[in-house]
Amino acid sequence: MRVFLSHDRHPGGTNARPGSRATRSQRPDLAEHPENVFVLNSLHHRAFDANLFTVDSDYQIRASPSFDPGHPFLRQTIIERQGEQLSLPPDVRVRSTFLEELNAGLYWL
Template structure:
């Protein structure tokens, strides 16, 4: 599980369902490195500097930039996403 707001800094949110994303190992690492995020409307936002030779990352991230992601009955907190995105060194639109 990837944490929207890192539990090392937000220990009280460590087990909060609206602070986690179920990602595979590759996407978890990319998320933690700030290569992609989601905006408060759950649109995938990819770091403009992101480059990859990986077909899977190109298909799932680069080619999907701007697409709205459905999280089912719940998703990450829009407020947590705003806080995360404010901390990135690039500005998701």
């Protein structure tokens, strides 16, 4: 599964399920699960991994209240689009249970 939040020539994958980034070697079945991956550019990848924004189970962009990006691209694509629903290709899906588990650990949701 591949989802792009923005345009970038060097996308990188990040996992939706909590802990899967840190435990890739312990749970490769989840780290590489096709319904547990967002493909993001490097700016969004770092912000996602730092829990500065997430995507909820309705595929809406949600940002931490403390997220005040200095980079205008992050402001335009996350802060100004907060609450917008991502449009996914028809054959693409991120498992909602992975997103719910990830977001359960975020104090700001």
